[in-house]
Amino acid sequence: MAIMPSQHTHRLYKREKLCSETAIDLLFSRQGGGQAALLYPLRAVWRHNDKRGGGAQFLISVPKKRLRHAVDRVAMRRLIREAYRLRRMHLGEAATMPVDIAFTYVADSRTDFRRIASAMSRALKRIANSFDCVPPGRTDAPTTTPPRPSISPDTANY
Numbered sequence: 001m002a003i004m005p006s007q008h009t010h011r012l013y014k015r016e017k018l019c020s021e022t023a024i025d026l027l028f029s030r031q032g033g034g035q036a037a038l039l040y041p042l043r044a045v046w047r048h049n050d051k052r053g054g055g056a057q058f059l060i061s062v063p064k065k066r067l068r069h070a071v072d073r074v075a076m077r078r079l080i081r082e083a084y085r086l087r088r089m090h091l092g093e094a095a096t097m098p099v100d101i102a103f104t105y106v107a108d109s110r111t112d113f114r115r116i117a118s119a120m121s122r123a124l125k126r127i128a129n130s131f132d133c134v135p136p137g138r139t140d141a142p143t144t145t146p147p148r149p150s151i152s153p154d155t156a157n158y
Helices: 021-028 070-096 113-130
Strands: 035-039 042-048 057-061 099-105
Touching (some): 070 113, 099 113
Parallel strands (some): 057 099
Antiparallel strands (some): 035 042
């Protein structure tokens, strides 16, 4: 039975797993130049890794402090991995750049897949925008949000 190429588009490969201790230390260090975003129930941390070639690599962390039972931690790790696998196309061109990404689960209880998938989509789009990459299906450059007008004390309603 022949396998069609379109069936492998969502497969996760070993090379996409972030396992280098030095890369992980740089990702979470203050000098590493990483960026972070809290998109509940996930916190995403990412940085451009100049020391390696290839595409994006990621890791998933579900702290024992948040979910005490190993069964719950493993279940949430699987849901986060599945959400990344299905939505990594939101990275656009950043998927081919050497980007290190860490997803940390920050909720105190188990969450359903829909909420995790939504947070994952927002996180991946934010990562793509930080590298000025155009997601697939869009031909224009990503737009930046206009700055919010400051409210002066004389115009504020007290």
